[in-house]
Amino acid sequence: MASREGVYIKVLGGGKEVGRLSVLVGRLGEENGILVDAGVNFDEEDKPVFAATHPPRYIRAIILSHAHLDHIGTAPMYYISESPKTYATRPTARMAKLMLEDFLKLNGYYSPYEHYEVKRLLESIEYVRYGQRVDIDGVEAAFYSAGHIPGSMFTVIEIDGVRVGVTGDINTIETKLMKPAQLGLIGKLDVLVTEATYGSSLHPPRYNAEKRLLAIIEDVLDRGGTVLIPAFSIARGQEIMMILAEHDLGVPVYVDGMIRQVTEIFLENSEYINNPHLLRKAYNEFIFVKGWRDRNKAWKKPGIIVASAGMLKGGPSLYYLKRIGGNPRNAVVLVSFQAPGSVGRRLLEEGLMPSSEEPLRARLEWLDFSSHADSNGLLSIIDATRPDKVLVVHSEHDVAEEFASRIKSLWPDVVVDVAENNNEYKYTV
Ligand SMILES: [Zn+2]
Ligand SMILES: [Zn+2]
Structure with a gap:
């Protein structure tokens, strides 16, 4: 033919x-x-x-x-x-x-x-x-x-x-x-x-984004605040976990959402990742939030929370944002693309809390980990x-x-x- x-x-x-x-x-x-x-x-x-x-x-x-x-x-x-x-x-x-x-x-x-x-x-x-x-x-x-x-x-x-x-x-x-x-x-x-x-x-050098993330975290923790990092459950969440696992930050790191199941898939297929030992270290050391009791505890003391969804379209990250967003001691660090219309994009453009006219009082940062x-x-x-x-x-x-x-x-x-x-x-x- x-x-x-x-x-x-x-x-x-x-x-x-x-x-x-x-x-x-x-x-x-x-x-x-x-x-x-x-x-x-x-x-x-x-x-x-x-x-x-x-x-x-x-x-x-x-x-x-x-x-x-x-x-x-x-x-x-x-x-x-x-x-x-x-x-x-x-x-x-x-x-x-x-x-x-x-x-x-x-x-x-x-x-x-x-x-x-x-x-x-x-x-x-x-x-x-x-x-x-x-x-x-x-x-x-x-x-x-x-x-x-x-x-x-x-x-x-x-x-x-x-x-x-x-x-x-x-x-x-x-x-x-x-x-x-x-x-x-x-x-x-x-x-x-x-x-x-x-x-x-062009993306800025990856090393700069990592350095900046750690500097923000140290600053917020020094003031007794909590850092929320909304992240996609596939790859971005694990990338952030691995960066955190390289440093002793002296506070608990909570991980919430589908990130856990995906991390387990990565660990079972470790030939597909660059540094499986570092991901294993994060998996062993960090606290995976298992339910509402854990979730309600995670944001009350100074610490770091890595949670999906990455654009705050729902999921645990949105729950945490509503709890910590009103306090200037805390910070929200976006590490993912924020699509037009998403809660994350609204935070960046209007500085308003989701579904309200209340301003976001926590520090807001957006880093490029593309x-x-x-x-x-x-x-x-x-x-x-x-x-x-x-x-x-x-x-x-x-x-x-x-x-x-x-x-x-x-x-x-x-x-x-x-x-x-x-x-x-x-x-x-
Ligand atoms: Zn893709
Ligand atoms: Zn694609």
Whole structure:
């Protein structure tokens, strides 16, 4: 059926938007393809916005780059009528179960799939490891660490000799939790599909953010206050725990929310983390909040609380904010991205406590512990893989355009497309 040698990439989500990534990669002229990710985003009212879907009967396999909902939240839809094989690392599969069940608990009303489809997806997963290659009906897929969160993969799909790399979400620097992406192992690509969340900006050196976090903590503890650190339960919470575990801060550290289960998954899959001993130390030394009695105790004496959700959209972090936010001795340190419309963003922009007109009196800080490569990091991926063509996904429109022009100024021969949802990009050789 193929008229010309080459591949197509159909963008089902993640075009000119951060998150909701979903791309179908296939041979030109064929309906069949391999799906990389199928994520969900949330609108300003916190309602789910699913990625578009390709007819499930044409899906040869699904590859899940990592367990964040903006990469997996649409995937169970493919299991309503079919049951394609899914490839993911073990920690991704374990976390996907937690994330999708939690998603249904909060958004079941808006979801076209239910627990049964989540179960079928989880049962269809074949575990893969970094460095492994699999054959999917004559198409080869290979997996490398993307350095973003434990278990995250950079996927290379090879169709008739055309090598297509998909970054998923990627980080190119070392953190306490993660080694950088395995860029040196990938080799030359023909096409690179890259995220560009921070395609037009730079992160300050990680060491500065760590130093600043510790300085704020010391300052607040000296005044007898409590420090609340709202953090995502996947990766950011553990990264903060590891930074704290390196220092003897002399006060109890409480950890609350889904961070605990995720920490246990990381410890059981310790080959996927940079410094398992440090995470183990934090796990052994810190106090995991087990119920309301613990929760009510945690904020009453000077100490540190690491709690989900990272944007204070709910969960224990919101409970603690309401308890400690009225006292200027305390501090709230945001360490995650704060989406427009979230409680965290409102704190930053208006300085008001959630669902009230009361001002926040505690000290408020926002530090950059991003797990995404910045503009320089993203350019280093292109430098390492030398693609002829680049497709920019998982990026706001302006950021994607600016990143595209940075690529063109450094490598004038590289063809760069800024992906649009529901468009198909053809690459012939
Ligand atoms: Zn993402
Ligand atoms: Zn991610």
